[in-house]
Structure formats: structure tokens, C-alpha cells
Amino acid sequence: MIDLRSDTVTKPTTAMRKAMANAEVGDDVYAEDPTVNRLQDLSAEIFKKEAAIFMPTGSMGNQVAVKLHTNPGDEIVIEERGHIFNYEMGTPSVFSGVVVRPVKSTNPNGILTWSDIEPSLHIDQPYYACPTGLICLENSHNLAGGSVITVKETAEICINAHARDLPVHLDGARIFNAAEATGESVADLSASADSVQFCLSKGLGAPVGSMLLGKKDFIDEARVWRKRMGGGMRQAGVLAAAGIVAIEESPEKLVVDHSNAKRLAEACAELPGVEIDLTTVETNIVIIDVSGTDPGALRICELLEEKGVLAIPFGKAIRMVTHYGVSESDIDTTIDAIREIIC
Numbered sequence: 546m547i548d549l550r551s552d553t554v555t556k557p558t559t560a561m562r563k564a565m566a567n568a569e570v571g572d573d574v575y576a577e578d579p580t581v582n583r584l585q586d587l588s589a590e591i592f593k594k595e596a597a598i599f600m601p602t603g604s605m606g607n608q609v610a611v612k613l614h615t616n617p618g619d620e621i622v623i624e625e626r627g628h629i630f631n632y633e634m635g636t637p638s639v640f641s642g643v644v645v646r647p648v649k650s651t652n653p654n655g656i657l658t659w660s661d662i663e664p665s666l667h668i669d670q671p672y673y674a675c676p677t678g679l680i681c682l683e684n685s686h687n688l689a690g691g692s693v694i695t696v697k698e699t700a701e702i703c704i705n706a707h708a709r710d711l712p713v714h715l716d717g718a719r720i721f722n723a724a725e726a727t728g729e730s731v732a733d734l735s736a737s738a739d740s741v742q743f744c745l746s747k748g749l750g751a752p753v754g755s756m757l758l759g760k761k762d763f764i765d766e767a768r769v770w771r772k773r774m775g776g777g778m779r780q781a782g783v784l785a786a787a788g789i790v791a792i793e794e795s796p797e798k799l800v801v802d803h804s805n806a807k808r809l810a811e812a813c814a815e816l817p818g819v820e821i822d823l824t825t826v827e828t829n830i831v832i833i834d835v836s837g838t839d840p841g842a843l844r845i846c847e848l849l850e851e852k853g854v855l856a857i858p859f860g861k862a863i864r865m866v867t868h869y870g871v872s873e874s875d876i877d878t879t880i881d882a883i884r885e886i887i888c
């Protein structure tokens with residue numbers, strides 16, 4: 546099967562498997578796993594943040610950050626298609642006791658500006674309003690089609706937020722894709738945010754894991770909350786070893802995923818009844834609005850599966866995500882399959 550459902554389906558490379566087999570390990574709850582410690586130090590160095598902590602998942606990284614930045618009863622502001630709001634199963638309210646205030650971006654690519662955010666803030670309001678406690682950004686923005694926020698756009702929001710004593714958390718699950726697309730480093734893309742989470746287990750290809758980064762005190766506290774959430778792992782060096790290979794070897798491969806996504810999007814854009822804004826296809830995610838076609842999203846995905854291609858229906862659209870498990874010739878096969886279904 547050509548699996549375009551997500552970049553989370555990537556399997557560990559031979560180099561990762563070898564590193565995992567040979568990993569030196571210890572008990573990470575005692576901070577004694579040398580490989581986890583190396584992954585944390587390497588991540589902090591690359592992102593130019595004071596400290597980093599290995600998390601089992603991106604969701605846990607995000608939710609520990611939400612917990613640490615807020616107080617129960619606060620609101621967190623996020624773009625209405627943000628992952629923390631839509632796909633983390635209400636955890637901000639379950640775990641941190643906060644309310645999510647979704648904000649619509651005036652930009653079709655889902656990228657927020659300060660003028661989108663400002664009207665939704667509750668600062669210096671009467672005591673009976675929910676105070677805003679945190680702003681969450683996402684780079685790249687998954688549900689908006691993998692669109693990217695530049696260093697300048699992130700900084701504009703962070704400067705304004707900090708002027709009002711509001712912290713900013715960056716969900717950088719795919720920040721290495723954003724870096725490849727913008728030509729800006731992951732350190733610069735996250736420099737103005739107070740905390741950043743990135744995933745090792747998506748386009749970078751590690752089997753498990755995410756990193757949460759920020760100031761040292763913040764990460765020390767994150768270690769407490771990770772344990773409280775059940776995320777204290779023991780000989781996690783076996784997993785961290787793959788994460789180190791992912792950081793060292795995978796970012797340079799993302800350019801191929803992006804050009805595959807672009808080619809797929811361009812071919813789909815020519816089909817009758819298909820809507821796709823090619824300017825939003827900046828990274829490895831292609832969201833194709835097929836509401837003008839006869840079969841519709843669900844049926845197209847079923848027919849694609851019969852032809853050996855997996856994609857995900859997203860309401861009236863289908864989502865395809867490129868990754869290193871999908872070759873250029875797989876993209877040709879996918880384009881042929883879609884053309885046969887939508888003609």
C-alpha cells in the first residue's frame with residue numbers, strides 16, 4: 546500500500562534500528578539514561594533553548610506545557626483548526642482546567658496575526674471574565690494544510706503577547722518541515738516562544754517520542770508533570786537512540802517530501818470538481834477539497850484503497866501526507882489512481 550494517511554506511519558530506518566539495538570540505557574526516571582540525556586542536550590543545543598525533556602508523545606508535550614503556563618479557569622487562545630483544540634480530546638479542560646478559545650484566522654492558510662488574536666483576549670477584564678492565560682501557535686499548521694509561520698510572524702505575536710505578560714507555546718510537531726520550507730532554522734522559528742514541542746515520530750521517522758523545550762525551571766517542572774501524567778519512562782534510551790538519528794539524518798530528506806506534495810497537489814488541482822489552493826501547499830500536507838466531485842471524500846478514499854493508496858477523508862476534503870516511505874514513483878501511481886477515480 547502507498548500510505549499517505551499521515552507521516553506518523555513512517556517506520557524506523559535501518560540506522561535507527563541499529564542505534565536502538567546498541568543504545569546505552571539507564572533509568573530515566575532517575576535521569577540516568579545516557580542516551581535520553583544526549584537526545585535532550587542535542588535538542589536544546591539545536592533549538593538554542595535552556596533545556597529539553599523527552600516526552601512519549603506530542604500530545605503529552607503540548608499538554609504539560611498548557612498545564613505549566615496556566616491556572617485552572619484560564620482561557621487558552623488558539624487558531625480554530627489547531628491540534629491542541631481539535632485532536633487532544635479536551636485534555637486542556639480535563640488536565641489543566643482551562644477553557645479553549647478558538648480564534649479564526651483571517652488568512653486562509655490558518656496563520657494567525659496579532660490582530661486576529663487581540664480581540665479575543667481577556668486582560669484587565671472584570672473578575673467574572675475568564676482570564677487569558679496562554680496563546681498556542683502551530684508550525685506547520687496541520688489542519689490548515691501544513692502551512693508555515695515565519696520567524697517574523699511568530700515574533701510579532703510573541704512580542705505583543707509578552708508585552709501583556711502572556712506566554713506563548715508553540716506546537717512545532719512538524720517544525721522541521723517549516724524550517725525546510727521557510728529556509729529559517731528551528732531555533733529561529735521557536736526563539737520568541739516560551740516553550741516549543743516537536744515530534745520525532747512524524748516526518749523525522751522515529752518510532753516514538755517528542756521533545757518539549759523551554760527555560761530550565763520550566764523543564765524541571767515539566768519532569769514532575771510528565772511523571773504525574775504517567776509519562777515517566779525507564780530504559781527509554783532505546784527510543785531516544787532512534788530520536789537522535791531522526792534529528793541528525795532526517796531533516797535534510799524533507800525537501801523531497803515537500804516536492805512530492807507539491808507535485809501531487811498540482812496534479813489534483815487540474816481535476817474537475819477539485820479545489821485546492823496551491824499557495825497553501827508549503828510542506829508535506831495536501832488537503833484536497835473534493836466536494837465538487839461525484840464520489841465525494843469518503844468514497845474517493847475507499848476507491849483509492851482498492852487501488853492500493855491510503856488517504857484520510859476530512860469532511861468534504863481528503864488529506865494526503867507525504868513522507869520518506871513514499872517515493873516519487875508512488876506519487877505517480879497515486880496521481881494515476883486519482884485521475885481514474887475523478888475524471
Ligand SMILES: Cc1ncc(COP(=O)(O)O)c(C=O)c1O
Nearest residue numbers: 602603604605628683687716718
Ligand atoms: C500539529 C500536531 N501537534 C501535536 C500532535 C500530537 O502528536 P502525538 O500523536 O505524538 O500525540 C500531532 C499529531 O498528529 C499534530 O499533528
